Amino acid sequence: MNIQSPVATEIMPIVLKMQPNIVMTDDQFFDFCQLNGDFRIERNHLGDLLIMPPTGAETDERNFNLTGQLWTWTKQDGTGVGFGSSGGFTLPNGAVRSPDAAWIKKARWEAIPVEQRKKFAPICPEFVVELRSETDSLKILQEKMEEYISNGTELGWLLDRKQRKVFIYRPDQAVKELDNPFTLSGDDLLPGFVLDLSQIW
Numbered sequence: 001m002n003i004q005s006p007v008a009t010e011i012m013p014i015v016l017k018m019q020p021n022i023v024m025t026d027d028q029f030f031d032f033c034q035l036n037g038d039f040r041i042e043r044n045h046l047g048d049l050l051i052m053p054p055t056g057a058e059t060d061e062r063n064f065n066l067t068g069q070l071w072t073w074t075k076q077d078g079t080g081v082g083f084g085s086s087g088g089f090t091l092p093n094g095a096v097r098s099p100d101a102a103w104i105k106k107a108r109w110e111a112i113p114v115e116q117r118k119k120f121a122p123i124c125p126e127f128v129v130e131l132r133s134e135t136d137s138l139k140i141l142q143e144k145m146e147e148y149i150s151n152g153t154e155l156g157w158l159l160d161r162k163q164r165k166v167f168i169y170r171p172d173q174a175v176k177e178l179d180n181p182f183t184l185s186g187d188d189l190l191p192g193f194v195l196d197l198s199q200i201w
Contacts, residue, residue, distance in 0.1 A: 011135040013042075016049040023047065026090060030119045033088070042088070043096040045147075055085075059133040062161065065199045066131060067101050073186075073193040080105045080126075088120040091151040096120050097144065099128040103190065124152035127189060131200070132160045145169045155189045164201055 018024065024032065024047070032049075033041045040052040055063070067084040074082040083102040090096050102125035112121050128148050130141050138160060145156045149169050156169035166184060168176040178184075180201075186193030 009135065010137045011053065012137060013050040013052045013140070016051065018049060019047040026120065029096065040098065042098060043094075045091075045093040045095040047094070055133060056135075059131065059161075062200050063100050063131050066129060066159075066195070069195055069199075070101050070103065070129075070193070073190065074103065077190070077192065078106075081109050083125070089125060090120045090122045091124045091147070093147070093151055095147065095151075097148070099125065099144075099148070100131045101129040103127040124148065126152075126154045127156070127186070128153050129157045129159065132158065132162055134162055136162075138162075142167070155187065157184060157195075159197070159200060161201060166197075 024043075029043055036051075038054065040054065042050045042052075044050060063085055067082070070082050074080060080103050083099075083104070085098060085100045087102065088096050088098045089102070104123060104125045104127075108123065108126075109117070109121075112123060116122060125148075128145075130144060132138060132141055141158055145158050145167065146169070148156050149171055153169070154171065158167040158169070160167065164180040166178040166181055168178070168184075170176075182197055184195040184197065186195075
């Protein structure tokens with residue numbers, strides 16, 4: 001008797017339509033997220049709320065490895081600041097997004113008033129990473145990556161654990177797709193940063 005493992009199905013975020021009847025200020029949205037900390041909540045450029053369940057333990061362990069590698073390089077390099085999956089950023093188009101990992105040049109980060117840094121800082125990171133779990137929609141993550149790029153991100157990596165593929169995003173360039181690479185290089189933006197994917201897959 002063969003017992004097959006259940007196939008993970010994609011989980012779509014719950015979308016709560018808000019506007020034009022309900023408009024949350026940035027402060028109100030931040031407070032709403034703090035009151036509902038058990039969920040991952042983002043806001044799109046239309047003001048709709050996107051509510052997602054917490055990630056599974058395995059995905060979070062892989063994400064911890066990802067941010068750990070970025071943290072080590074960031075401390076050694078010293079030119080920027082790094083962020084994990086809990087940090088939210090208000091993009092120029094009004095969306096509030098929380099990439100799984102991000103990096104911002106120190107001068108740009110320090111130019112933001114301290115009070116604004118304590119909430120969803122009004123800035124788009126130069127570098128972002130999204131890590132796809134078995135239940136994440138690839139299409140939704142690809143749309144998020146395009147949004148980051150159109151709002152100022154210079155380099156974006158979409159790590160698709162499900163297919164062991166990497167999608168590399170840069171402004172004004174076609175998306176580059178890699179099949180099961182061993183490492184990724186930060187190139188000119190993150191000189192010397194090499195992500196070991198053997199600890200991510």
